[in-house]
Amino acid sequence: xxxxxxxxxxxxxxxxxxxxxxxxxxxxxxxxxxxxxxxxxxxxxxxxxxxxxxxxxxxxxxxxxxxxxxxxxxxxxxxxxxxxxxxxxxxxxxxxxxxxxxxxxxxxxxxxxxxxxxxxxxxxxxxxxxxxxxxxxxxxxxxxxxxxxxxxxxxxxxxxxxxxxxxxxxxxxxxxxxxxxxxxxxxxxxxxxxxxxxxxxxxxxxxxxxxxxxxxxxxxxxxxxxxxxxxxxxxxxxxxxxxxxxxxxxxxxxxxxxxxxxxxxxxxxxxxxxxxxxxxxxxxxxxxxxxxxxxxxxxxxxxxxxxxxxxxxxxxxxxxxxxxxxxxxxxxxxxxxxxxxxxxxxxxxxxxxxxxxxxxxxxxxxxxxxxxxxxxxxxxxxxxxxxxxxxxxxxxxxxxxxxxxxxxxxxxxxxxxxxxxxxxxxxxxxxxxxxxxxxxxxxxxxxxxxxxxxxxxxxxxxxxxxxxxxxxxxxxxxxxxxxxxxxxxxxxxxxxxxxxxxxxxxxxxxxxxxxxxxxxxxxxxxxxxx
Amino acid sequence: xxxxxxxxxxxxxxxxxxxxxxxxxxxxxxxxxxxxxxxxxxxxxxxxxxxxxxxxxxxxxxxxxxxxxxxxxxxxxxxxxxxxxxxxxxxxxxxxxxxxxxxxxxxxxxxxxxxxxxxxxxxxxxxxxxxxxxxxxxxxxxxxxxxxxxxxxxxxxxxxxxxxxxxxxxxxxxxxxxxxxxxxxxxxxxxxxxxxxxxxxxxxxxxxxxxxxxxxxxxxxxxxxxxxxxxxxxxxxxxxxxxxxxxxxxxxxxxxxxxxxxxxxxxxxxxxxxxxxxxxxxxxxxxxxxxxxxxxxxxxxxxxxxxxxxxxxxxxxxxxxxxxxxxx
Numbered sequence: 001x002x003x004x005x006x007x008x009x010x011x012x013x014x015x016x017x018x019x020x021x022x023x024x025x026x027x028x029x030x031x032x033x034x035x036x037x038x039x040x041x042x043x044x045x046x047x048x049x050x051x052x053x054x055x056x057x058x059x060x061x062x063x064x065x066x067x068x069x070x071x072x073x074x075x076x077x078x079x080x081x082x083x084x085x086x087x088x089x090x091x092x093x094x095x096x097x098x099x100x101x102x103x104x105x106x107x108x109x110x111x112x113x114x115x116x117x118x119x120x121x122x123x124x125x126x127x128x129x130x131x132x133x134x135x136x137x138x139x140x141x142x143x144x145x146x147x148x149x150x151x152x153x154x155x156x157x158x159x160x161x162x163x164x165x166x167x168x169x170x171x172x173x174x175x176x177x178x179x180x181x182x183x184x185x186x187x188x189x190x191x192x193x194x195x196x197x198x199x200x201x202x203x204x205x206x207x208x209x210x211x212x213x214x215x216x217x218x219x220x221x222x223x224x225x226x227x228x229x230x231x232x233x234x235x236x237x238x239x240x241x242x243x244x245x246x247x248x249x250x251x252x253x254x255x256x257x258x259x260x261x262x263x264x265x266x267x268x269x270x271x272x273x274x275x276x277x278x279x280x281x282x283x284x285x286x287x288x289x290x291x292x293x294x295x296x297x298x299x300x301x302x303x304x305x306x307x308x309x310x311x312x313x314x315x316x317x318x319x320x321x322x323x324x325x326x327x328x329x330x331x332x333x334x335x336x337x338x339x340x341x342x343x344x345x346x347x348x349x350x351x352x353x354x355x356x357x358x359x360x361x362x363x364x365x366x367x368x369x370x371x372x373x374x375x376x377x378x379x380x381x382x383x384x385x386x387x388x389x390x391x392x393x394x395x396x397x398x399x400x401x402x403x404x405x406x407x408x409x410x411x412x413x414x415x416x417x418x419x420x421x422x423x424x425x426x427x428x429x430x431x432x433x434x435x436x437x438x439x440x441x442x443x444x445x446x447x448x449x450x451x452x453x454x455x456x457x458x459x460x461x462x463x464x465x466x467x468x469x470x471x472x473x474x475x476x477x478x479x480x481x482x483x484x485x486x487x488x489x490x491x492x493x494x495x496x497x498x499x500x501x502x503x504x505x506x507x508x509x510x511x512x513x514x515x516x517x518x519x520x521x522x523x524x525x526x527x528x529x530x
Numbered sequence: 531x532x533x534x535x536x537x538x539x540x541x542x543x544x545x546x547x548x549x550x551x552x553x554x555x556x557x558x559x560x561x562x563x564x565x566x567x568x569x570x571x572x573x574x575x576x577x578x579x580x581x582x583x584x585x586x587x588x589x590x591x592x593x594x595x596x597x598x599x600x601x602x603x604x605x606x607x608x609x610x611x612x613x614x615x616x617x618x619x620x621x622x623x624x625x626x627x628x629x630x631x632x633x634x635x636x637x638x639x640x641x642x643x644x645x646x647x648x649x650x651x652x653x654x655x656x657x658x659x660x661x662x663x664x665x666x667x668x669x670x671x672x673x674x675x676x677x678x679x680x681x682x683x684x685x686x687x688x689x690x691x692x693x694x695x696x697x698x699x700x701x702x703x704x705x706x707x708x709x710x711x712x713x714x715x716x717x718x719x720x721x722x723x724x725x726x727x728x729x730x731x732x733x734x735x736x737x738x739x740x741x742x743x744x745x746x747x748x749x750x751x752x753x754x755x756x757x758x759x760x761x762x763x764x765x766x767x768x769x770x771x772x773x774x775x776x777x778x779x780x781x782x783x784x785x786x787x788x789x790x791x792x793x794x795x796x797x798x799x800x801x802x803x804x805x806x807x808x809x810x811x812x813x814x815x816x817x818x819x820x821x822x823x824x825x826x827x828x829x830x831x832x833x834x835x836x837x838x839x840x841x842x843x844x845x846x847x848x849x850x851x852x853x854x855x856x857x858x
Contacts, residue, residue: 056640057633232626245629256532260846267533269685269782269840 003035003043005420008427014158014417015429016081027084027477034192035079046188047078047422053184074177075470078188081419081432081452085479091154091162091436092446094346097336099150099438102167102323104339106146109322110136120338121331125355128406129328129375131170131321133284135291139308141317142215143441148315149208149279150438151175151451154346156417163349163414164332165433169316169324171281174451174471175204175437176239179246181473182449197478199448204437205246208279211441212247215313216276223276225249226266228257230282230298240281254282259302262309277313278303284318326375326409327353350412354405363410364401367394370410371461372401385461387413416461419472421454431455433463434474448476535630536689537841538623542631543677543693545620546639549613549646550670551701552603555580557663558735563596565727574599580701580708581611604662605650613666617646632680635673642669688778692836695778699771700829705735706758707822729754736766755818756810768825769805775832776802782840794835801828 005022017028024032035043054073083091108115109126116123126132151172153165182201186193209225216223229240231253244251250266257275258265265272280287286296291304306312322328330351333344352359352370363370367386374382384397401408418429436450452472453463463469555577563573575594578587581603590608591598606612610619621643628636649662674694681687729749733739738757741764746753761767776787776798783791790796813821 056637056644232622237625238628241625241628245633249629250532250535251627251629252532253534256534258846265846267844269531269533269536269689272846 003038003422003427005032005036005427008420009429011418011429012158013415013429013431014156014160016156016417016419016432017079018420025082025084027082030196031080031082031192034189043078044422044425050076050078050184050188053187054180057180075456076181076184077421077430077454077456077470077472078185079420079422079427080185080473080475081434082475082477083434085477087162088448088476089479091346092448094162094164094344095152095436095438095446096444097340097342097345098152098164098167098332099147099440099444101336101339102150102169102332103145103147103440105335106317106320106323107144108339110139110319115335115338118338120334121328122355125325125327125331125406126322129322129325131284131319131325133292133319133322135304136317136319139319142217142310142313145215145440146317146320147323148211148215148317148440150440151435152438154434154436155349155414156434158415158417162346162434164344164346165349166326166329167324167332168435170283170321171236171316172435172437173236173239173281174435174453175447176242177471178437178447178449178451178474179204180242181471185473196475198475199478201447201449204447205243207439207441207445207447208243209247209249211439211445212249212277212279212313212315214441215315217310217313220276224274225277225279226252226257226275228252228254228278228280228282228300230254230286234281236281243279249279254297254299257300257303259300259306262306262311264300264303264306264312275312277315279315284321287314287318326373327355327406330409349414352410354401354408354410359410360401360405363408364398366410367398369413371413372397372408372410374400375407375409383462385413388461413461416455419452419454421456421472423458428458430458431461431463432472449474450476531630531685531689533841535627535686537837538627539630539686539689540693540836540841542620542623542627542639543690544697545616545623546642546670546673547694547697548611548701549616549620550667551698552581552611552613552616553663553666553670554735554737555705556600556603557667558731560663561734562728562731576708577603580704582704583609583611607650614646614650617643627686630686632676634676634680638669638673638676642673645669685782688781689840692775692778692782695771695775696829696833696836698766699768699775700826702736702758702766702768702771703822703825703829705732706755707819707826732758738764738766752810752814755813759813760805760808760810762806769802772798772802772805779836792835792839794832794839797828797832797835801825801832 005018008018008022010018010020017025017032019025051073054076105115109132113123113126115121116126147169149172151168151174153168154162155165156162178201212225213223216225225247226249227240227244227247229237229251231237234240241251252266252275256267258267258272260272264275264278266275282298285293287299288301288303288305289296289299290301292299303312303314304318307314307318329348330353333348336342336344352363354360354363363372367384368389370384370386372384372386384393386394389397416431416433419432420427421430432452432454434450434452437447439445439447452474453469454472455461455463455468456470457468460468559574559577574596575584577599578584578594583602586609587594587599587602591602602609603612605614607614607618609615621639624631624636624639645665677687677690681690726749729751730739733742733749733754736758742749742754742757745761745764746757757764757767759768762769762773764770776795779795779798780787783795785791785795788799790799
């Protein structure tokens with residue numbers, strides 16, 4: 001049966017693709033036509049080809065709590081999520097504003113603490129935050145930047161508005177899926193890319209490397225950048241190696257590095273080499289057993305000493321995590337107002353702070369309506385989704401909140417927007433969020449795209465990969481000005497007129513020529529899969 | 531490059547080569563047994579002896595029956611030298627150096643693993659493995675070809691070739707050794723028609739039959755020993771492998787050929803000279819098994835020297851300035 005939208009239900013949610021029954025939003029018309037024009041079975045075939053390609057490319061993640069080395073593919077749905085040029089322009093401004101303010105906030109916390117003195121953010125919230133690192137008080141990081149790489153989670157409510165759900169300022173992951181999903185999609189739907197003016201994301205590794213080199217000690221002419229991973233059993237290991245490869249930098253583990261005379265050195269086959277910039281994907285806690293957790297085997301003893309001597313740059317800066325505390329999140333509107341004197345361009349989700357008496361009472365009285373989150377957990381752990389919980393779960397959670405109110409916030413349950421998603425042989429709406437990636441170097445850069453995570457279970461709102469979530473490609477469309485400036489994605493490269501001398505015409509040659517235009521990885525994998 | 535990375539690249543290649551060679555041993559033995567005269571005992575034990583794991587095999591399996599040996603060498607996840615274990619280990623090594631190898635290499639190795647893993651899940655009898663050993667050989671050749679065609683031939687590539695060549699030199703010498711030591715221990719078999727079949731099987735297990743015919747024509751034990759051990763042009767001959775390994779070792783360290791800077795260069799240079807200046811008659815006179823045994827011991831020392839020189843973790847000596855990063 002062919003994919004069509006005749007029986008597709010919007011169900012009263014905001015649908016990213018359809019404005020109403022059978023009616024595509026203007027930005028999605030092109031895509032909808034393509035989907036409907038495919039012969040029966042073709043759409044499912046492409047979905048299967050995408051999954052095979054991802055498996056063969058080894059785009060997998062490790063699951064905590066399962067046997068070491070058990071890999072799964074991050075489920076991928078080939079119906080993309082589209083963001084119009086106008087919407088994106090506002091999101092981009094909003095994210096730049098937010099990151100700018102958060103960086104000023106972190107810097108203030110480790111210096112004069114003006115915002116605490118002014119009573120805008122309660123002092124005890126900061127002082128009791130595990131992620132506030134007293135070791136960094138008075139420290140000025142290279143170029144004054146703390147949060148170099150951020151992944152901010154956005155959701156769209158049924159009112160059609162985008163809201164910021166949370167900030168990920170420590171080691172946000174997922175950008176490799178953005179790049180790989182795009183690679184696969186370009187080989188599956190080359191024609192739609194040609195006509196849809198989708199903005200490219202493939203230059204992210206270049207931007208990332210530029211940003212990292214910008215942080216190097218000034219005296220270093222050609223900075224030596226490395227990516228520090230906890231190792232191949234980390235759940236995001238694939239991403240670490242992928243980014244290192246794409247940036248052309250070395251992927252190192254803690255045991256590859258050593259600190260000597262305040263310099264970070266790397267063990268090589270020819271002796272020791274100096275390291276200038278470290279993109280670390282290890283949490284503060286495990287970074288340096290001499291400075292943070294003494295039992296850490298992952299980091300590099302003495303690293304902080306080299307960092308504070310100005311001999312090596314770390315991204316993100318240690319101590320940055322204080323601003324992605326889920327309780328601090330509730331104060332971000334006031335933080336933006338305090339430092340920039342502006343209203344938030346992209347607002348927060350209204351948030352109840354359990355540390356405040358009134359909000360705590362409201363939360364406990366309305367658990368069945370709220371989503372309650374622990375401050376220092378991620379990946380959907382330590383969380384209660386009120387409307388989907390049982391009475392017993394709510395009672396149990398209420399006890400946890402009462403025991404440690406500082407550690408919890410609550411938010412109304414949002415009706416997350418939906419995107420059509422393949423369910424066996426037809427399409428159904430599934431809830432999504434959006435994580436754009438922001439780099440803060442010489443200037444603030446927002447990658448035009450991002451990770452759209454989708455809750456694959458019917459009705460589910462939890463999009464985390466560890467709990468049954470998958471992902472989709474995110475198409476940010478260009479307006480005519482952007483196309484002028486950066487070109488658009490996926491235009492076929494014209495073959496040169498002369499062509500190559502051919503000995504004889506081999507079967508399947510046309511297809512091989514086609515594939516060569518699709519970019520190396522996706523093209524290769526799909527070629528053999530077909 | 532990072533010591534840890536060099537270590538992984540080296541072992542990635544060694545394990546792929548090992549998997550291929552185990553597939554060769556098993557495949558050839560299956561063919562050989564099909565040709566064996568009626569009443570002739572099935573010869574599966576020598577196969578376990580080749581890999582050097584006969585004690586573990588005896589402890590866990592007991593009798594060296596066809597199905598036991600095939601299972602042990604092919605799909606046994608607890609035998610570190612089974613095809614399955616080798617490919618899995620190669621992939622784990624590759625996983626930890628994915629940013630060093632080309633995407634195409636990873637793709638091929640991943641496919642290789644998925645193929646072996648799915649065959650291991652089926653767990654059928656011999657009939658169901660029809661073509662499996664050929665696929666393993668093909669997958670290994672493809673990986674080597676992709677490596678040569680897509681990877682910059684700098685330090686990491688040389689570590690990869692070093693691993694492959696050291697492993698292959700060792701395995702070819704073992705093929706020869708086992709044939710001599712075990713298959714030929716009953717004197718009356720020498721020179722019979724069956725003997726010829728066996729020798730052809732040995733050549734086939736090193737993909738050497740046609741190439742041998744071109745070089746030597748007549749099948750004779752002396753010619754075969756000369757070809758598999760001392761040939762400088764046949765890519766699976768021990769001498770060829772040792773020379774290639776030596777070249778890579780010197781490319782890594784930048785030491786001119788004929789000189790040495792560290793233990794493995796010295797040992798490997800000596801080994802190459804030994805094989806260059808010995809004649810096949812001297813080997814036979816000395817005793818082939820004895821000679822090969824010493825060769826394998828020296829090869830182990832080379833392997834050990836490579837580990838100590840390049841991979842072992844050292845701590846910096848205070849006061850000694852580090853090398854500044856050369857390439858970025």
